[in-house]
Amino acid sequence: MRGLASAPGKIILFGEHAINRQQAGISAAVDRRAYALVTLAGSDVELVFRAEGQRLTWEGLGEFRARVDALRTHHDLYGIRDLVRGDFFAPAKYVLSLLRDRLGYDGGCRVEWRSALPMGSGMGSGAAASAAMIGAFATALGRDLPPVEVAHLAWQGDILAHGGVASALDSSACTLGGCVLVSTSWPPRTLSGVLELPIVVGDTGVRASTGEVNTRVREALQSRPHLGMLFEEIGLLVERAVPALERGDLQVVGRLMHMNHLLLRELGVSCPELERLVEAALSAGAWGAKLSGSGGGGIMVALAPGDRVAEVACALEGAGGRPMALRVGVEGVRSEPVELWDKLGEEMLQHADSER
Numbered sequence: 397m398r399g400l401a402s403a404p405g406k407i408i409l410f411g412e413h414a415i416n417r418q419q420a421g422i423s424a425a426v427d428r429r430a431y432a433l434v435t436l437a438g439s440d441v442e443l444v445f446r447a448e449g450q451r452l453t454w455e456g457l458g459e460f461r462a463r464v465d466a467l468r469t470h471h472d473l474y475g476i477r478d479l480v481r482g483d484f485f486a487p488a489k490y491v492l493s494l495l496r497d498r499l500g501y502d503g504g505c506r507v508e509w510r511s512a513l514p515m516g517s518g519m520g521s522g523a524a525a526s527a528a529m530i531g532a533f534a535t536a537l538g539r540d541l542p543p544v545e546v547a548h549l550a551w552q553g554d555i556l557a558h559g560g561v562a563s564a565l566d567s568s569a570c571t572l573g574g575c576v577l578v579s580t581s582w583p584p585r586t587l588s589g590v591l592e593l594p595i596v597v598g599d600t601g602v603r604a605s606t607g608e609v610n611t612r613v614r615e616a617l618q619s620r621p622h623l624g625m626l627f628e629e630i631g632l633l634v635e636r637a638v639p640a641l642e643r644g645d646l647q648v649v650g651r652l653m654h655m656n657h658l659l660l661r662e663l664g665v666s667c668p669e670l671e672r673l674v675e676a677a678l679s680a681g682a683w684g685a686k687l688s689g690s691g692g693g694g695i696m697v698a699l700a701p702g703d704r705v706a707e708v709a710c711a712l713e714g715a716g717g718r719p720m721a722l723r724v725g726v727e728g729v730r731s732e733p734v735e736l737w738d739k740l741g742e743e744m745l746q747h748a749d750s751e752r
């Protein structure tokens with residue numbers, strides 16, 4: 397029995413880092429997807445992504461989960477970071493072990509991924525991979541899991557991947573799709589009327605692990621506690637951004653995005669490459685631009701008047717970035733026909749949504 401599912405990547409419009417300090421944030425799904433194929437057979441668990449692979453038993457997976465749970469109980473963030481550093485599949489293994497309990501399946505399985513999302517770029521590659529795996533597993537078993545439950549399970553993987561503390565910003569957008577407001581109360585709220593945002597994404601090409609950037613932020617806060625003020629200011633921007641987004645006042649949204657960027661820069665998570673791209677986007681007429689994701693590299697997003705989008709993309713390229721024309725607010729996790737798997741070559745992965 398086989399099941400195929402896909403989940404979109406994400407951008408963060410507001411609130412990265414502050415979201416992990418009691419503030420709200422806003423993320424949106426974008427049309428680059430991760431795909432997972434689950435084949436139910438045998439008795440072992442096999443995980444395969446590109447040249448990497450791991451084979452283990454459910455018992456081994458249970459032991460792994462117990463180790464993670466002990467570290468989480470003791471809030472041992474360095475322990476979690478070290479565990480994950482050396483194990484590419486750690487988040488998937490953790491989610492899979494939770495999923496096994498939820499679905500009551502303990503036969504063998506092989507999970508394979510193909511993804512159009514660059515890793516360490518701030519596009520939610522990990523959350524999308526988890527969401528797609530959960531969706532594919534449920535599909536293979538002919539079961540239906542409510543999207544909010546998938547989002548919650550995928551979030552558990554991000555907690556590991558992000559070094560012990562993660563928000564539901566990535567997992568919510570990658571699972572529920574659309575544009576979501578994530579706050580301290582569960583579940584996240586889907587924002588209405590914001591599907592056609594004229595967003596241009598610029599990739600710096602610099603890769604940074606969210607877990608490592610999060611650790612740097614935590615250490616910076618220990619030595620300079622006054623930086624904590626920045627999170628409250630970001631929270632205030634989110635409060636203003638929600639109504640502006642819902643009434644379609646994109647000029648205001650753009651200005652608020654840029655203010656968010658300045659606060660993130662003060663926090664120390666920007667880098668020269670991101671600064672160059674943000675500056676280029678603004679000079680080319682964007683209403684606003686900011687880094688998106690944990691920072692330290694990865695992507696930035698610019699919100700621009702429709703007739704400036706091409707110019708902004710051109711400016712990003714001129715400043716050394718790779719512009720991406722992405723649709724924002726696309727569908728979340730979904731089952732796919734299994735036959736699609738063999739067609740997922742490089743070209744298809746780049747345009748997987750637009751070709752449907």
Ligand SMILES: C[C@@](O)(CCO)CC(=O)[O-]
Pocket residue numbers: 408411412413414415416518558561562563564565566606689690
């Ligand atoms: C930096 C951060 O806020 C965004 C990661 O995409 C981390 C998190 O939300 O877990």
